[in-house]
Each structure stands twice: as structure tokens, then as C-alpha cells.
Amino acid sequence: MATVLANLHPEGTVYGEVGDSSVPLRFSASSDEYRVLRERAAVLDLSGNRLIEITGPAAVDFAQRLLARDVEYLTSERCMMSLVLDENGQVVDQVLAFGRENGILLESSCGAGTRLLEHLEEHNDEGVVITDRSADLTVLALEGPYAWGVVGRLIDGELASLPFESVVETDWNGTEIIFARTGFTGEYGYQMIVPIEAAAELWCQALEHAGAAGQEALELAMLEVRQPIPRHEATAGASVIEIGANWLVDVTKDEFVGREAVLAAFESGQGRRTVGFTGGDSIPEVGARVLAGGEDIGEVVHAVHSAGLGATLGLARVDAELAAAGLEFTVGGVEVTTLTSPYIVPKSWSIPII
Amino acid sequence: MTLDQLRAKAAERRQTCTQIKKMIVSRLDLEIEPDWITDDQPLFGRGLELDSLDVLELYVAIEAEFGVALYDSEMAVFGSVSRLADEVNPALRATT
Numbered sequence: 044m045a046t047v048l049a050n051l052h053p054e055g056t057v058y059g060e061v062g063d064s065s066v067p068l069r070f071s072a073s074s075d076e077y078r079v080l081r082e083r084a085a086v087l088d089l090s091g092n093r094l095i096e097i098t099g100p101a102a103v104d105f106a107q108r109l110l111a112r113d114v115e116y117l118t119s120e121r122c123m124m125s126l127v128l129d130e131n132g133q134v135v136d137q138v139l140a141f142g143r144e145n146g147i148l149l150e151s152s153c154g155a156g157t158r159l160l161e162h163l164e165e166h167n168d169e170g171v172v173i174t175d176r177s178a179d180l181t182v183l184a185l186e187g188p189y190a191w192g193v194v195g196r197l198i199d200g201e202l203a204s205l206p207f208e209s210v211v212e213t214d215w216n217g218t219e220i221i222f223a224r225t226g227f228t229g230e231y232g233y234q235m236i237v238p239i240e241a242a243a244e245l246w247c248q249a250l251e252h253a254g255a256a257g258q259e260a261l262e263l264a265m266l267e268v269r270q271p272i273p274r275h276e277a278t279a280g281a282s283v284i285e286i287g288a289n290w291l292v293d294v295t296k297d298e299f300v301g302r303e304a305v306l307a308a309f310e311s312g313q314g315r316r317t318v319g320f321t322g323g324d325s326i327p328e329v330g331a332r333v334l335a336g337g338e339d340i341g342e343v344v345h346a347v348h349s350a351g352l353g354a355t356l357g358l359a360r361v362d363a364e365l366a367a368a369g370l371e372f373t374v375g376g377v378e379v380t381t382l383t384s385p386y387i388v389p390k391s392w393s394i395p396i397i
Numbered sequence: 398m399t400l401d402q403l404r405a406k407a408a409e410r411r412q413t414c415t416q417i418k419k420m421i422v423s424r425l426d427l428e429i430e431p432d433w434i435t436d437d438q439p440l441f442g443r444g445l446e447l448d449s450l451d452v453l454e455l456y457v458a459i460e461a462e463f464g465v466a467l468y469d470s471e472m473a474v475f476g477s478v479s480r481l482a483d484e485v486n487p488a489l490r491a492t493t
Contacts, residue, residue, distance in 0.1 A: 124443070207442045226443070269437045269477070290438040290445065295428045309433070319437070336400030367407035367436070368479050369489055371398060383479040384437035392472045 044156075046090040047181050047239050048246050052255075061258065062154020062274060064091035069257040074350040076256035080228065080264050081351060081390060084187035085256035086249040092139075093156020094176040094236065095149045101169035102146030109166055110140060111283075111292040111299050117142035122210050122223050126283065126291040127159060128301025132308060134277035135162045137291060139225065139234075141210055146171070148221075148236075150182060152273050153258060166300065181242045183235045185253060186264070188390035190231040193252040197245075198222065203233075204396045216244065228264035229389030231396070263347055266356060269319065269384035275329075275345035276317070276358065282308035285360060287317045315341055316366030319386055321354050322379030333359045334373040340365050343374060351387040355379070410436075410489050413482040416462070421478075424458040425451055436479040441472070459485060 044064045046052070052067055059068040067088055069076060079085045097106055106114050112125035122141040129135055136155040141148040151159045156177065163173050185193050191203035198215050205211065205224040213222050218241040226232025237245055262272050271277075271288045283292055283305050292305055308314065331343040346357030357379075359372070368383040398406070418431035425447070438444040441452070452475060460466050463485040467474055474484045483490045 229439070229443075268439065270439075270443070287435045287437060289433050289435050290443075294433065317437075335403050336398060338400050364404055365407050367410040368483075369410060370403050370406060383483055384477040385439070385473075385480070388471075388473040388476065 044091070044177070046088055047242055048088050048090065051243055051246060052088070057257070059258065060154075061091055063093075063157040064154040066091035066153060067255075067257045068259045070255045073257065073259040073263070076254065076260035077263055077350045079254035080187050080230065080256045080260050081387070082188065084185060084190040084193045084253040085260070086193075086246065086253040087184040087186060087256055087261055088246065089153070089182040089184050089234070090177075091153040091258070092182050093151040093159065094180050094182065095151065095156065095160055095163065096143070096146065096174040096176050097149065097163070097171050098143075098146035098174070099169070099171040102171050105167065105169040105171045106140065106147045106149075107296075108169075108298065109163060109300055110138070111296075111301060111305075112140075113293050113296050114140050114142070114147060117147065119144050119212075120210055122208050122225065124291060126288060127162065128283070128292075128299070128305065129162065130300060130304065132282055132301045132304025133280075134273055134283065134286065134288070135159060137271060137273045137288070139223075141221065141223065141236075148176070150234075150236075154274065179239055180236055181239050183237060183242065183245055183249065184225070185233045185235075185249065186226060186228050186230050186256075186261070187253070188230055188394045190233060190253070191396040193249065194233055196252050197249055198235075203231075216241065220245075227261065227270050229268035229270075229385060230264070230391040263349060263351075263356075264387075266345070266347065266358070267349065267351055267385060267387040268389060269386070272345070278344060278360075281360065282314060284308045285314045285316060312363070314363065315360045316363045317344060317358050317360050318366040318368065319356065319382040319384060320359050320372065320374070320379040321349070321352055321356050321382055321386070322374070323355050323377035324348075325375065325377065326355055327357060327375045327377075331375050333361055335361070335365055335370070340372070349386070356386055409486075410479070410482055413486045413489060414478050417478050417481050417485065420458050420462050421445070421455065424454055434478060436482075437477050440475050440477060447475075
């Protein structure tokens, strides 16, 4: 699936296949786009995130059974992030769930829409109506310490200070859009779910106040605040506990697909755990062995060059008893140090919305 | 460092983190087991979804439990349990 904004993106835009989608990885240099995101305000083309609407009398019951967090009282003024799991507790996707008057709207992670849609349809015992809305809706986002200012200039300044995970339907340029305070990077973050025919105009207007950032810059900024990136972290066989995404699962909820498996993994205390690391200039490959005191204790799950740290930043999945910050390991012959999260402190944490 | 030394260092951090998690769950009356909170998950907004009132409660709790006053600290110290552990037990801080 290609972005609906493809004809607007600059000629040199580098696209990449992420799951079922072709998304802009970068429009120019990722490091520049990263700095825009971390220091000013970035506009993001999230058309790789699939929008799936669930409606019908049992829509909420269905969503409550399929999502790992509690969405029973998710009103149309709220959204929340949740994992969707299979019966074995494996991550199917990480979604943003928007409460709607007639059901619930799910936004998949980048490129995971097809898998999510199939999973929902396979589990549709309640007979709900599941509709892929990606033919008529798309998602644009703003992230950055001054993203709130862009909201003011673009739509309405009062929306900028909505509480986290609040949602409003608002009018933009004569078009009804869903506006939400969200955020993946620790910076001020907002999402706009817009009809496809209005997306181009909104994108162009946003570019007058913000810089475009691609998937590479976004994922780096997510990694830096330990926001799970399912396509990198949800490796085959890894439990939610090993990934460290417990906070996207509500075990106080009585029932949801995957609950027993997650609880069993938690209670066993077995397996590995994920920890961030930095060190060296080379980027280790996924699966590279991690050594501690000369012993093999695990492997690299994901690693990139962090423009913020000016060094390699990665995640390693290692023996639980060694998954802690402040330790020195060896990866590919290079000494690395494990880190406390967040690995970069978002600028938004010290900048008030005015 | 040898593997045993690394294990010992990790265990020290785990002990402090566990103490912080128990304190958070108890003080804020959360309905989860302390160990369900991971060392690295976000605490405010995303993650544990604590708010500014919770921060005030934690300032008091941390001073009572660890004898460390964080009132003038930046929000970054509440970035995660592991980051808080660095504040209440400076011996844990990474050397790099």
C-alpha cells in the first residue's frame, strides 16, 4: 500500500517496504529530520498505519476481548494505546484505539494493518462489522517540542493543550477531522485522522510550520524513549514480558485473548529481558551475540545510529538476571554499556505549552 | 568485569528498582503487582500514566523511603523506575 501523499513528497524521497506498506523512510537526511523532531516540530505521513473500524452492537465487547487493555469505557473523547495478542501471548500489533459513538476505531502500527485485520476477522465470534477505512481516511501526525505551536497555527490553539490521549472531532478548512493528543516520542504529539481528499492540503499547510520527518527519524525517536516498535521488537517467540511491553497490557482485566499466556510468562520469571545499550560506531546486526564476562547472554534485537547520542543505540535481549542498566557487555567485539530509559530526555519535558 | 561481578551489579539495581516499584504501588494504591512495572517503561503520560499529583506524592514518598529530596529535580528523574533508581542510589549510575 503506497502513501496517498506520494505525489506531494519530494523527488528524492526514499521509500521502504514496512510490512504491507510503502512508507517514506526519509525525505532528505534522517539526521536532519530527527533534529527537527527533537528540537522544533515535525509533520509525519502515517499512511502506513491502517485504520480499522469496528461497529455493531457488540463492537465494544469484541474490542474488549481482542485488546489487551481495558477499552470498555473508552468514550469518543479518548484514545489509548494497547497491544493486540494471539492466544500464545505473541504480539499481533500495537494499536491506538479511538472510542467512537458507534464502536471503536483502531489504528495499526506501521505496515501491520493486514495482519491486524486478518487477526480481527479470524476472532470475530461476536459478528461485528470490521471495516478497513484506509480507502477513505489517513493519518497525519505532529511531533516535537513546539508541535503545540503548529496546532495553534494550523487548527486551533486550544486543542494543543488537550490532556494526553484526548480526542475531539473538529472542523479544519470545512472538513471534519478527528484530532487527538497522542505522541510516540516523548515530545508533544498530535494526530489528525483526515479524509484522504483533504490530506494533501493539510500536509501542505502543516509544512508551512513544521518540517517533514520520515519513518527512520520517527523510529529513532521512539527507540530513544523506549516506545516499543513492534516490527523490530516483537520477534518470533518473544513474550510481552521479554519485550518489556507490560504497560500495554492490563492484567487486571478479567479476560482478553492472550491473557493466560502473558500471565504464565510473567509468573514463570523465565526467559530473557530487553535492555538498551550504547557504544561504538558500528551498527551491530540483528541477532549479533551479546557477551558478558566472555559468556553468551543474548542477542541484539534492534540497533541504529542515534543522532541524539552521537553513537550506536540498540536493544539487546539478554538473560533476565543481567538485563539492567550500567553494565558493560561486548557486542561484535565492541564494548557497550547498558542504559536507563529514556536514553534521550525529550525537550518537551522542560518546555511548557504557552 | 567477570560474569559474577556483572550479576552482582545487576542484582543491586534490581533491588533498588524493586523497592521503588513497591513504593509506587503502595503509595499510589495501584492494582498491579510491583514487578509488573518494568524498569524502563515510561511513568508519566504514556506507560504507568501517572499525573502531576502523583509526582507530588512520589516526592514525599521518596524522601521518606530513601532520604533523598528530589523537589528541585527535572522531570527526567521520573523518566523510568531505573532512572529514579540512579537518583536514590547514586552508586548505580553508569560509569560512561
